[in-house]
Amino acid sequence: MFNNFFHKLASPKYFYGISGRIIPWVAGACLLLVLAGLYQGLIVAPPDYQQGDSYRIMFIHVPAAWMSLFIYVVMAGAGAIGLIWRIKMAEIMAISSAPIGASFTFLALVTGSLWGKPMWGTWWVWDARLTSELILLFLYLGIIALHGAIEDRRTAARAVAILALVGVINIPIIHFSVEWWNTLHQGPTVTRFGKPAIATSMLIPLLLMALAFKLYYVFLVLMRARCELLEREANTGWVRELVEPK
C-alpha cells in the first residue's frame, strides 16, 4: 500500500490534486505554530541573564539556520533520486526547494548579523561558521542561476542535481565548524548529545518555531512544485482539463 502511494505521488496529475488539498491544512498548522511560538518566545520566556532581550533573535535565527541545512540535504537527496531514477517529481522537488533554502540561509545570516552587533560588537567576522554559511547562500544562488540558464528542463534538472550533490560537502563543515575551529560563534546548545544546555522556557518557543518553519517549507515547496508542474506539463491533457473542465 505504501509503495503504491509513492508510486502515485510520482504521477504529476495525482500530485497536483493531492497537494492542492494538503496545502491549506499545512498552512493553517504552520500559522498556529508561529503564533504559539511568537507568544512563548516574545512574551512568556524571560530575558536571558547574560544577553537580556537580545537573545530573542534566536527564535528566528536558529530555526532559520537549521532549515538552511535541512532544505539543502532534502534538495540534494531529491536531486540524486531524479538523477538516478529519472523521476520527474523528484527533479521538481529539488529545484522548488532552492529558493526557499536560499531565503532561510539569507535570514540566518541577516539575523545572525543583527544579533552579533550588540553581543560581539561587530556585524560580521570571517570565521568558519559565518563563512561556510555564506558559501551555502552562494551555492543556493548558483543552483537557481544554473537552472535558469539551461533551456531544457531535464538537462537543467540534472545539472542542478550534480551541483547540489557536490555542495553537500559544505553541510558537515557548517555543522561542525563551531567545534573544529575557534570561533566567536557559540557552540550548539540543543543539537548535541545529552541534555540541551538551554532553559525549558526558552527551548519550548525554539522548538515551536523550528516546527513552524518546517511546515512552512512543506507548504511552500508544494506551492512551488505545483507551479513548476504546470509549466512543464502545460501541453498535456490533464492540465488542459484543469483550466477548462469538460
Place this chain on the structure above:
Amino acid sequence: MNLNEFLHMGGYAFYVWTSYGIALVVLLVNIIAPTRQRKKLLAEIARKTRRARRE
C-alpha cells in the same frame, strides 16, 4: 509587563524588531510569489487552449 516595556526589548528593540521584521517580509514574499505565478500560469494556459481550439 506593559506595552512600552515590551516594545523596548530591554534596549535591544532595533536589533530584535529588525530581525523579526525582515523575517516576516522574506516569509511573506515567498508565499506571494508562487501564488501569483500559479494564477498567471493558469490564465496563460487557458488562453493558449482557447486559441488552439479556434484554429
